[in-house]
Amino acid sequence: MSELTMDPNERESFLAEPHIGVLTIARAEGLPPLASPIWYEFADGVVAINVGKGSVKARLAAAAGVASLTVQTEQLPYRFVTVGGPVEIAAADDDTRRRIAARYLPAGMVDGYLATGDAADMATLRLTPETWHSNDFSQLA
Secondary structure (H helix, E strand, C coil): CCCCCCCHHHHHHHHHCCCCEEEEECCCCCCCCEEEEECCEEECCEEEEEEECCCHHHHHHHHHCEEEEEEECCCCCCEEEEEEEEEEEEECCHHHHHHHHHHHCCHHHHHHHHCCCCHHHEEEEEECCCEEEEEEHHHHC
């Protein structure tokens, strides 16, 4: 373990913050993995990500059964957490959609954003982290 590695509490706290994440899912052999920026929520040991039911992300997640997510800061001191593990796909619900949107948008924009899509057309990917990789460069100071 590197001296930069976050302890379990630090990495879970960091993952629970509202960062833009990059979801990565394997594709068919010979193609590069899909890497897509997303909004997410981390609670009770599970990452929830809303996606379109028929989206490439949903189809690839169903086929692969696993995914990874990386979140990071872009200013010094740099920090990041990458998690990987099994992913399940569930029907989206309005509460989860609202909580995730509210993490990233001002309160006055949440209803308008949610009105752009119907929960019936959405799915929620639930990624259960089994592997963790992290660095916190503030530990060098």
